[in-house]
Amino acid sequence: MKIHEYQAKELFKKFDIAIPKGNAAFSPDEAIETAETLGGYPVIVKAQIHAGGRGKGGGVKLAQSKEEVGKLADEIIGMTLVTHQTGPEGKLVKKVLVEQGLDITKELYLSLIPDRDTAKIVIMASEAGGMDIEEVAASTPEKIIKVYIDPLQGIQAYHCREAAFGLNMTPPVMKQFSAMLNKLYKLFVTYDCSLLEINPLVITSDDKVIALDAKLDVDGNSLFRHKDVVEYRDLDEEDPLEVEASKYNLNYINLGGGGNIGNMVNGAGLAMATMDIIKFAGAEPANFLDVGGGADAEMVENGFRIILSDKNVKGILINIFGGILRCDVLAEGVVQAAKKTQLDVPVVVRMEGTNVEKGRKILDESGLTLITAVDLKDAAQKIAEIAKGGN
Amino acid sequence: MSIFVNKDTRLVVQGITGKEGMFHTQQCVIYGTNVVAGVTPGKAGQKMDNVPVFNTVKDAIAATGANCSMIFVPPPFAADAIMEAADAGIDLIIAITEGIPIMDMMKVKNFLATKSSRLIGPNCPGVITPGECKIGIMPGPMHKPGGPVGVLSRSGTLTYEVVHQLTMQGIGQTTCIGIGGDPINGTNFIDVLDAFEKDDETKGVVMVGEIGGSAEEEAAEFVKNNMSKPVVGFIAGLTAPPGRRMGHAGAIISGGTGTGEAKIEAFNACGIHVCKNLGNLGELCAEVFK
Numbered sequence: 001m002k003i004h005e006y007q008a009k010e011l012f013k014k015f016d017i018a019i020p021k022g023n024a025a026f027s028p029d030e031a032i033e034t035a036e037t038l039g040g041y042p043v044i045v046k047a048q049i050h051a052g053g054r055g056k057g058g059g060v061k062l063a064q065s066k067e068e069v070g071k072l073a074d075e076i077i078g079m080t081l082v083t084h085q086t087g088p089e090g091k092l093v094k095k096v097l098v099e100q101g102l103d104i105t106k107e108l109y110l111s112l113i114p115d116r117d118t119a120k121i122v123i124m125a126s127e128a129g130g131m132d133i134e135e136v137a138a139s140t141p142e143k144i145i146k147v148y149i150d151p152l153q154g155i156q157a158y159h160c161r162e163a164a165f166g167l168n169m170t171p172p173v174m175k176q177f178s179a180m181l182n183k184l185y186k187l188f189v190t191y192d193c194s195l196l197e198i199n200p201l202v203i204t205s206d207d208k209v210i211a212l213d214a215k216l217d218v219d220g221n222s223l224f225r226h227k228d229v230v231e232y233r234d235l236d237e238e239d240p241l242e243v244e245a246s247k248y249n250l251n252y253i254n255l256g257g258g259g260n261i262g263n264m265v266n267g268a269g270l271a272m273a274t275m276d277i278i279k280f281a282g283a284e285p286a287n288f289l290d291v292g293g294g295a296d297a298e299m300v301e302n303g304f305r306i307i308l309s310d311k312n313v314k315g316i317l318i319n320i321f322g323g324i325l326r327c328d329v330l331a332e333g334v335v336q337a338a339k340k341t342q343l344d345v346p347v348v349v350r351m352e353g354t355n356v357e358k359g360r361k362i363l364d365e366s367g368l369t370l371i372t373a374v375d376l377k378d379a380a381q382k383i384a385e386i387a388k389g390g391n
Numbered sequence: 392m393s394i395f396v397n398k399d400t401r402l403v404v405q406g407i408t409g410k411e412g413m414f415h416t417q418q419c420v421i422y423g424t425n426v427v428a429g430v431t432p433g434k435a436g437q438k439m440d441n442v443p444v445f446n447t448v449k450d451a452i453a454a455t456g457a458n459c460s461m462i463f464v465p466p467p468f469a470a471d472a473i474m475e476a477a478d479a480g481i482d483l484i485i486a487i488t489e490g491i492p493i494m495d496m497m498k499v500k501n502f503l504a505t506k507s508s509r510l511i512g513p514n515c516p517g518v519i520t521p522g523e524c525k526i527g528i529m530p531g532p533m534h535k536p537g538g539p540v541g542v543l544s545r546s547g548t549l550t551y552e553v554v555h556q557l558t559m560q561g562i563g564q565t566t567c568i569g570i571g572g573d574p575i576n577g578t579n580f581i582d583v584l585d586a587f588e589k590d591d592e593t594k595g596v597v598m599v600g601e602i603g604g605s606a607e608e609e610a611a612e613f614v615k616n617n618m619s620k621p622v623v624g625f626i627a628g629l630t631a632p633p634g635r636r637m638g639h640a641g642a643i644i645s646g647g648t649g650t651g652e653a654k655i656e657a658f659n660a661c662g663i664h665v666c667k668n669l670g671n672l673g674e675l676c677a678e679v680f681k
Contacts, residue, residue: 085634114493116574116604116641119500134646151497192494221640222492224467251638255630268572268638269546269601272627273669279630280668288631290638321548321555323530352555353530376552377670 001218002050003232006097008214015187017180018210022099024048031073032066034098041065042101045072049091050237052215053083053132059093062101069098087256094236102210107200108167109133109144110181112188120148121188123181125163129200155185176209191229192222241306248302251290254310259286261383262307262316262345264300266291266325274319281380283387286313295320295330301337313345315386317379320351327351327359335366346371346386350379393520393566394541394586394593395483395511396459400524403428403448403457403481405464405472407439412463415487415528416442419461422525427455448479461517461526462486469513470495477508484577485526486513493640496575503577510577514639516547516569527569529554535563540680541587542567543580544599545606546639549627549669553599556673562680565593572601572639580610588618595621595680597672598663602628603642603649608657615661621679624663625672626654 006024013019021038025031035043047059054060059081063069073096082090107129115122125145128136136143145166147159160178169177188196195217202212218229235243245252251268255275261283265271268290275285287307291299300318307313320330330351338347350373351359363370373379402419406412407429416439420426428451429439435446445451448460460481464472469488476484491513503510511518517527522536529551535558542557542564544550550569557564568583570576580598587593596618600607607626614622629651631637633644644650658665664679666672 114497114574119497119575121497137646150501151494152501189494192492194493219493221466221490222494225492253635253637255632257632265548267546267548268642269544269549269599269627270552272601272631272637272642273549273552273625275630276627276667277669280670285630288635288637321551323528323533323548323551353533353551375670380668380670 001220001223001229001233002237003216003218003229004048004050004234005046005214006048007232008216011187011191011216012211012214015183017183017187018208019214020099020102020210020212022097024095024097025073026095027077028070028073031096031098032070035063035066035069038098038100043069044099044101045069045076046097046099047076047079047081047093048095048097049081049086049093050234051083051085051091053085054081057081057083059083073098091237102202102212103205104202105205106203108202109136109199110201111195111197111199112184112193113195115148118148120150121185123147123149123159123163125167127167129202133199149185151189155182170207172207173203173209180209191226192219193217194219241309245289245302245306248299249292250299250303250306251288251292252306253288255285255287257284258312259284260312260314260387262286262310262313263319264289264291264303264307264316265319266293266295266321270319270321274317277376277380278317278383281384281387283383286310293325295325295333297333297336300333301340304337304341304343308341308345315345315383316347317383318347318349318351319376319379322351322353322356325353326355327353328355328362331359331362334370335362335368338368338370348373348379348382348386350376393523394583394590395509395566395568396518396520396524396526398425398523400459400526401425401427401455401457402526403430403451403455403460404442405430405448405460405462405476407431407442407444407463408434408437409463409465413439415463418531419525422531424524424526428457448476448481452479452481457481459483459526460485462488464488466490466492470499473499473510474502477503477506477510481508483509483511485511485515485517486577487515487517487528488512489514491573493575496573500575500577511568512571512576514573515571515576516550518566518568520566521564529567533558534567537563538565538592539563539594540676541565541590541593541596542599543583543587543596544569545572545601545641546599546627549599552669553597553625553672557597557676560673560677562676565590572641574604574641580606581613584610584613584618588620593620595623597623597625597676600624600626600654601639601642602626602631602637602644602651602654603639605648607654611657611661611663614663622663623666623672623676623679624658625666625669626651626658
């Protein structure tokens with residue numbers, strides 16, 4: 001789960017990690033109010049959306065006066081910010097973070113992530129701060145320092161020293177940096193972070209180490225023990241259809257490419273493979289939808305409704321491998337859901353597994369125009385015909 | 392022959408009295424699996440059907456000689472259950488549970504490095520040696536006993552689809568293993584490939600991967616350098632957009648790594664027979680394994 005920069009910085013504050021003075025603002029007036037408490041200008045006005053690249057996109061601005069804060073906040077709040085992470089449609093900005101300006105002498109990059117290959121927490125640091133770290137990693141990987149920490153051992157002083165020496169720090173800076181790294185590690189494990197990134201981490205002209213930026217993702221599987229983080233969820237940042245689907249335990253992702261074939265599948269792997277099959281058949285998949293192990297009439301009905309909210313969809317492929325879920329039960333569900341939803345697009349149903357013959361019979365005798373497919377190949381052909389406009 | 396599990400495997404089920412645990416234990420018993428014990432803390436002395444329930448894995452081993460555990464414990468307590476099983480000396484731990492926090496799994500993985508237990512999963516369908524023993528949630532009847540093909544995969548229903556196509560072609564399976572869709576799991580592709588290579592009865596392998604991480608690329612290198620048996624490979628998620636998690640916690644293309652194209656390229660470069668369209672998998676296998 002992603003949270004905003006200002007929320008991440010609230011957590012930083014809890015762990016006594018140095019950040020610039022500042023506050024979130026939802027209007028130009030609030031922005032001015034905060035700016036006036038920061039002890040002088042310039043101040044920074046930063047758009048708060050769940051995507052990186054905000055500076056390049058024009059969502060981070062420097063204000064030299066009270067008036068300029070108002071003007072910039074007015075411009076940024078309500079703007080549609082397009083960055084390399086938002087996609088071409090961009091994101092509507094609803095709030096800004098107003099922070100004191102700092103006299104910066106050096107910008108560093110620092111992040112902590114779980115490393116899937118080693119099962120260790122890896123600290124990544126670089127003197128190439130403020131830049132797109134993916135570019136740095138691709139072009140000059142030697143500029144990135146990596147320190148691996150066994151979660152059973154926890155962070156030790158030598159881990160911090162290793163990172164600090166690698167960043168060519170002076171002794172007073174090194175001491176502060178090590179203390180900060182300790183706190184960041186503690187925050188990381190306490191809150192089950194799947195990413196904690198500071199880009200840039202800055203050193204000021206008076207040798208202070210400060211987290212100028214803060215990006216923090218929390219492992220969705222851990223939310224049962226982080227009720228305070230759940231409060232941070234911002235539905236404005238999520239696709240409304242995906243939010244709707246999650247209410248019914250449906251795992252739906254709109255692929256966003258204007259695809260014309262919807263699909264409903266049980267199991268994530270089979271759902272991905274089904275999307276691929278649609279593509280190979282010459283059509284475009286519109287979505288990913290995993291109905292899980294249940295797939296009863298209500299789930300199928302909600303699935304139909306969510307898929308059909310996407311007006312590009314011209315046909316639907318249902319692909320269910322019934323093992324524990326019996327095909328006759330599934331077929332009943334599909335028939336009920338189809339009757340209730342008033343389907344106006346063709347639906348191809350491919351099912352396999354326990355009681356498949358019984359299931360097919362239910363579909364055939366339903367009086368509905370459901371198209372049954374005997375296997376995946378057959379399903380792909382039938383979907384291709386629909387995509388071409390035939391039927 | 393088979394790998395990891397067979398008719399002599401003595402199974403204990405952790406979380407046996409829960410809804411899922413109970414149902415799937417019954418299914419395993421029906422298939423012929425030798426379920427010797429269950430564990431639910433606080434329920435020692437009870438029975439689930441004819442299976443005796445114990446408070447701890449240690450007690451279960453002492454009373455029944457269990458050597459393999461299947462875990463249905465809910466996510467907040469699953470890491471604890473895995474470590475309990477490993478500490479008690481269980482040889483093979485199969486964790487079905489989906490949704491274990493990654494921080495918990497990192498601890499488990501580092502803890503297991505100090506133990507002799509093998510973990511399969513979590514977030515996996517389990518392991519089946521057709522005709523002998525089913526430990527997991529896969530539907531049993533569609534499997535065809537006797538080999539000659541081993542199946543390994545990161546997903547559930549997609550594996551069933553693959554097995555179904557093999558069976559329809561008359562190709563039996565030695566053992567089918569789901570290693571799970573989480574970013575951190577116990578047993579990886581290479582461990583299983585190595586076991587299949589050493590198993591006399593297994594004459595070829597079907598490996599089913601998906602987007603995210605680099606396990607498939609590493610597995611491909613292993614196949615090139617260490618395997619004499621033919622391998623058919625499939626990757627799910629070629630049409631998945633970057634940055635979006637496709638259901639499985641591990642299935643995400645991030646920072647340009649973990650793409651389906653890169654994995655297919657690695658398969659091709661390492662002599663793996665690539666199946667791009669799942670609809671054709673059975674036919675390709677019939678050709679490769681004839």
